[in-house]
Amino acid sequence: MTPLDALLELLERVGASRVAAALVTEEELSRWPAEAVRELKAKNVLQRASLAVSVVCPGCEQECVMPVETPLAETGAAASFVSCDKRDDISRVAVSAERLRQWHASAASIADLITGLLGIRSPDADAISSGRWEIGMLKGRKHSSHIVLIADGQLTLCVAGHTVALADVLTLDGDSFKLDKQTLIRFVDKPVAGAGDQESAAQRRERLKKRVQAEKAKGNKAFLKKVSEEESISVSRLKQLLAKPSETKATQRRPAY
Numbered sequence: 001m002t003p004l005d006a007l008l009e010l011l012e013r014v015g016a017s018r019v020a021a022a023l024v025t026e027e028e029l030s031r032w033p034a035e036a037v038r039e040l041k042a043k044n045v046l047q048r049a050s051l052a053v054s055v056v057c058p059g060c061e062q063e064c065v066m067p068v069e070t071p072l073a074e075t076g077a078a079a080s081f082v083s084c085d086k087r088d089d090i091s092r093v094a095v096s097a098e099r100l101r102q103w104h105a106s107a108a109s110i111a112d113l114i115t116g117l118l119g120i121r122s123p124d125a126d127a128i129s130s131g132r133w134e135i136g137m138l139k140g141r142k143h144s145s146h147i148v149l150i151a152d153g154q155l156t157l158c159v160a161g162h163t164v165a166l167a168d169v170l171t172l173d174g175d176s177f178k179l180d181k182q183t184l185i186r187f188v189d190k191p192v193a194g195a196g197d198q199e200s201a202a203q204r205r206e207r208l209k210k211r212v213q214a215e216k217a218k219g220n221k222a223f224l225k226k227v228s229e230e231e232s233i234s235v236s237r238l239k240q241l242l243a244k245p246s247e248t249k250a251t252q253r254r255p256a257y
Contacts, residue, residue, distance in 0.1 A: 001031070001032060001033060002033065002036075003033045003035060003036035003039075003172045003173065003174055003175070004171055004172050004173070006032045006033055006036040006037070006040075006172070007036065007040075007170070007171070007172040008167055010022065010024070010040070010045070010046075010105055011110070011154075011155050011166060011167050011170070012154070012167075013105070014105050014106060014107055014110060014151065014155060015107075015151055015152075015153060015154035015155040015166075016153060016154075017106075017151075018107075018131055018151050018152065018153070019107070019131055019151065020106075021049070021104035021105065021106040022104065022105050022106070023049060023102050023103070023104050024046065024102060024103050024104070024105070025098070025099060025100075025101065025102045025103075026098045026099075026100075026101035026102060026103070027096070027098045027099050029046075029103065030098070035174050035175035036172055036174075036175070038175060039172065039175045039176070039177065040105075040172075041103075043113050043116070043177065044109055044112065044113075045105050045109050045110060045113055046103040046104070046105050046109075047103060047104055047105070047109060048103060049102045049103055049104040050102075051100045051101065051102070053067060053068055054066060054067050054068060055068055055082065055095055055099050055100070057082045057084065057093055058093060058095070058099075059082070059084055059087075059090045059093035060084075060087065060090060062086065064084075064086060066082040066083075066084070067082065068080050068081070068082060068095055068100065069081055069082065069083060079094065080094070080095045080096075080097070080100060081093055081094050081095055082095060107131075107133055107149060107151040107155065108133060110149065110155065110166070111133035111134075111135055111149045113177065114135050114147070114149065114157075114166075114170070114179065115135050115136050117170075117177060117178075117179040117181075118135070118136065118138060118147070118179065118181060118184075120135070120136035120137060120138060121136055121137070121230065122136060131150060131151050131152055132148055132149070132150055132151075133148065133149040133151075134146060134147075134148055134149075135147035135148065135149055135157075137230060137231065138159065138184060138185065138188055139188070140185045140186075140188030140189040141185070141189055142188075142189045143160070143188050143189055143191060144188065144231060145159050145160040145187070145188045145191065146159070147159045147184065149166070154166075154167075155167070157169065157184070159184055159187045159188060160187050160188050160190070160191035160192065161187075161191050161192025162187040162190075162191075162192060164183070164184075164187075168180075169183055169184065204241065205241055205242060208227065208231070208238065208241055208242055209242060211227050211230070212224065212227050212238075212242065215227060224238055224239070
């Protein structure tokens with residue numbers, strides 16, 4: 001197994017789990033390339049999970065999934081085991097601690113990884129909805145667009161009406177993640193009108209409103225300038241987008257004197 005194989009395996013599991021976290025045991029990670037495991041943990045793609053409460057029993061070839069029992073030990077380390085009730089010739093089967101230690105990866109942790117690789121601002125936590133994680137705003141040479149990570153059986157990036165499998169643009173070369181940013185920028189600069197995962201006017205207004213409020217809360221007096229630069233639009237255009245539809249229409253109908 002190569003580092004890229006390990007990454008592809010993990011992406012496949014996370015995509016299949018949709019909104020849930022994909023679990024990987026310490027025992028399984030021991031068979032993955034060490035440099036890949038170190039990088040996955042260093043970038044918080046893999047995060048420590050609670051001990052497993054059930055395991056595949058190693059007692060025979062049937063590989064039954066059984067609950068784990070770990071009695072409290074008065075002295076020394078507690079020994080975990082499963083109690084076999086399938087065969088008469090097997091009773092207790094010892095379970096190593098390595099089988100119980102596990103890590104989890106989620107679409108949220110992968111979204112954070114992509115945000116960092118692109119060097120863009122992380123979106124607000126409440127911008128996340130079921131099966132959908134906003135990565136942030138990516139600036140191209142001509143346009144800007146939101147990047148959204150979708151977990152629906154597989155992990156897919158949606159940008160400017162284009163969709164691409166995450167596995168096609170994200171790689172792990174040894175102990176270094178690489179993201180094909182140039183391909184994403186090409187998508188940004190050649191948007192597909194009326195297609196793909198796009199932000200509605202109401203969603204954009206609400207997001208911009210929260211972003212402006214966040215800058216105000218930081219004490220940034222140039223909050224409008226800050227947000228307009230992030231969006232690659234003018235301050236006047238930002239004000240227009242923040243205005244309620246009724247206010248915008250009223251301004252447009254106002255006669256000039």
